[in-house]
Amino acid sequence: MTFTDTASDSRTFRRAVRDLTDGFARHELWLHLGWQDIKQRYRRSVLGPFWITIATGTTAVAMGGLYSKLFKLDLAEHLPYVTLGFIVWNLINAAIIEGSEVFVANEGLIKQLPTPLSVHVYRLVWRQAILFAHNIIIYVVIAIIFPKDWSWADLSFIPALALIMLNCVWVSLCFGILATRYRDIAPLLGSVVQLLFFMTPIIWNDATLRQQGAQRWSTIIELNPLMHYLDIVRAPLLGAPQELRHWVVVLVLTVLGWAVALLAMRQYRSRVSYWV
Template sequence: MTFTDAAAQSKTFYRARRDLVDGFNRRELWLHLGWQDIKQRYRRSVLGPFWITIATGTTAVAMGGLYSKLFHLELSEHLPYVTLGLIVWTLINASILEGADVFVANEGLIKQLPTPLSVHVYRLVWRQMILFAHNIVIYVVIAIIFPKHWSWADLSFIPALFLIMLNCVWVSLCFGILSTRYRDISPLLFSLVQLLFFMTPIIWNDATLEAQGAGRWRTIVELNPLLHYLDIVRAPLLGAPQELHHWVVVIVLTVVGWIVAALALRQYRARVPYWV
């Protein structure tokens, strides 16, 4: 078999699909590695990963309290809103920024351990879900302090969270491959994500826009895809009415994102070990 034939065979959707399936089947490996990442990061720490919970909780309480006073909003409504926004944003933010470095950060394993590339992505998403589980404790405490009326429809946050996990995987795959080839992508994404934080309704909401006379910008805000990801998780947990178009946008983006990820994995999967 010539080099050209080998290269052609590596660029098939079958190989890309097998990478994803084989990587998922090695869940004992990436579940263990993801858990070890958490333990390693907080080795010799008394509180361990709960330091992230404390930091997120402090930020949420500070921002929620400050902006509720500045914009004359009810603390009982705005504090849970900001808290959930920050918790979901942390998950999305990590999948973008850490996803961009997922293959570069695992250079040693990629070159020495013959595993599917998707193992490293699953490991990243699993690690972020562990941190999400720690952070959601903050909202549980706030929900106890400021109780809401719950309904069975609010359980839709479970499939919403599953959708976000699916998106975290394709985002990490795409940006991971791209920034492995072009190392300028990672700092560029960092600047872009910082900008998106202020453009996404996390610490402000529709009432804030109306109070500032900027309600006409609502249409432009809707163009921000991160708004829809936040809303499908945050609205049910707040017991707020859910809007169907947020779900439609997220599902469409999920399908499109996975098509792009499949194409990227098909075309460049074999090149990543050389690029790192």
């Protein structure tokens, strides 16, 4: 077999899928590495990752209380709304921002440890899942303070959260490969995500737009895909009615995103080790 044959064989969907399945099969490795990331980051800290919980909770309470006063919104409704918005946003934000640096940050392991590339992405998503579990405690506390009626339909947040995790994987893969090849992508994504934060209904809602006479912005906001990801998790936890269009958009984007991720893995998986 010639070098050309070997190179062409590495650029197949079979190899791309094998990388993803082999990486997932090494769950003991990425589970351990993800947990070690948390421990190392908060080494010798008394509260550990709960510092992020405190920071997220403080921001959510401050912004929720401020906006409820400014726009005369019910605090019992708006505070849980804002809190869940921040918690889910942190998960999405990490998939984009940290995902764009996932391979560059693991340069040493990629060059020295013969493991599938997907291991580093699973490690990132697992780490963010741990932080999400810490942050959701904030909502539990607020739900106790401002109780609501629960129903079995509210459990739909579980498959919604699993769907977001699945999307975090392909987002990290795509942006990780792209930003490894073109290093200007990471800072560009930082600016774009910051803009999307203000365009996503996290600290404001439809009632806020109506009060400001900005209903025409609703159409523009609908074009923001992050809004749909946010809603499928937040709506059931708030006991709000779920809209089918949000699930349709997320499912369509999931299929398209994974198609792009598989294509990127097929074409450029073997080059990442040279780019880092």
